[in-house]
Amino acid sequence: GTPAAVGEQVDHEIIGIDPGAGIMKATAKAIEDYELSDWTLIEGSGAAMTATLDKAIKNEEPVIITGWTPHWMFSKYDLKYLEDPKKVYGEAEEIHTLGRKGLQEDHPEAYQFLDNFMWTSDEMGEIMTAIQEGKSPEDAAKEWADSNTDRVDEWTKDIQPVDGKELKLSYVAWDSEIASTNVVKYVLESKLGYKVTALQVEAGPMWTGVANGDVDASVAAWLPLTHADYMAEFEDKLDDLGANMEGVKTGLVVPSYMEISSIEDLKG
Ligand code: PBE
Secondary structure, eight states: OOHHHHHHHTTTEEEOOOTTSHHHHHHHHHHHHTTOTTOEEEOOOHHHHHHHHHHHHHTTOOOOEEEEESOTHHHHSOEEEOBOTTOTTOSSEEEEEEEETTHHHHOHHHHHHHHHOOOOHHHHHHHHHHHHTTOOHHHHHHHHHHTOHHHHHHHHTTOOOOSSOEEEEEEOSOHHHHHHHHHHHHHHHHTTOOEEEEEEOOHHHHHHHHHTTSSSEEEEEEETTTTHHHHHHHGGGEEEEEEEEEEEEEEEEEETTSSOOBGGGGOO
16 A cells, blocks of 8 residues: 555554664664654564564565565565665675684684685575475585585685584574574584584674684674674674675565555655
8 A cells, every 4th residue: 555554554563673683773773764753663583573474474464574685585475675765774785704813723724614604695595495494404504515515615625624622603593694503513513523502692692702702703794784883892802704695685675565665655
């Protein structure tokens, strides 16, 4: 229906995720910059957001979510990003790998692999879809890595395996980061001889853990915009190993059957 009707149909609610996510800060800014003062951003989790999306689509009802790519929801449902003429959600976003200070000296083998690790949204998407269809993250990551040995070999080329050294990764339970962290964990363990703990935490602690050295690395930093606040706070206390994926994106997402096309259409 018309923009005004859409607001009423969805109770002026945007379905968000966990409060520490960068996309929540960006959406709060979108509400300000697009003058959407009668709209509320609902906090929850990635899982609660996709459950709400699924229910709305089954009922062919309108719904507005905070979404991102890569994500399995774009292959499962017919969805579209709302245009963002003010570029509140940024442009040319990447996912970066972070290492704690001293990682390169203490774990040169892991560091080299983490520095080499770079893949595509299609590759991540294969794992995300397998998990969404019911595989455990561990099994999905293992099966992907075992059937893409050429990729794994590139990332681990000329690195000598270690003998059971322990390594800690941190990540947030976003579907994209569940996929990447499990692949990295599996390669570190099966190819490089590490014993890896993957700590599932909130976004703030994911960054502070690497910055204060409690955690060795994370492959879940979205930059330059999504985690800009965290980066500004911690950039001197950690190493940015650069992009492990390019061309990622965040924004407001709706089912394609909704008639609105821009965030500006939410006004009024
Ligand atoms: N995300 C997925 C995260 C980064 C990864 C877009 C939900 C965020 O908004 O912080």
